[in-house]
Amino acid sequence: MTARLRTAPAAEVADALARVRAGRGERADLRLLTKHYLALLEQRAPGRSVEVRVPPYAAVQCIEGVRHTRGTPPAVVETDATTWIAVATGELAWAEAVAQGRVSASGERTDLTPYLPLLRPPDGAGR
Template structure:
């Protein structure tokens, strides 16, 4: 079942490209609207590529999604949760850092047996983002 997108894929990709370009230059961070759009777009992309409801990925205050096939939870706190900041999330989805490194460095809080997103990240490489420019 295809997910319902709320972020236009072109706008989301443009926001992600803007974030990546600024991150590559170690420039001032992108504005809040750009970050929010990039995070929401990439959460939707993860849900589309790894459909399911067994893991909840939280990037407060911008968004949350459920992904990864497996047992579905129906009430309360899900058994498999990944939570991180917007900056760390965008670094993960663009391959600027990997899941294990971010987890070991305290940039990710993960609980549950399915909470390792390593096989699903990165969603985009920096080369892919640069090629579109």
């Protein structure tokens, strides 16, 4: 079983996101933001049926369904860090990222639209 990723402190995330948005982001900022937003996805969509990969920084399994245990997962999402940060923060719509070829998504349950952007409360929260 892989270890769960942890979210980063809000101040660190805000600082790193500001640098990335200003075009001054460094590799460490991309790593921090990628892992932070993947950890939020794990929390928002618990499960192990879809593997979301953002090389070289991290990968997580999420979304309820058939559990994947070894070999190539039946459902895989892969993208680069810049695209992941953009869809996670709502700067880029999931469907647009897929249509532009910035995201590779194959298999069932790989449409992450219901979970994004990650900066808003999950559906039904606060009701």
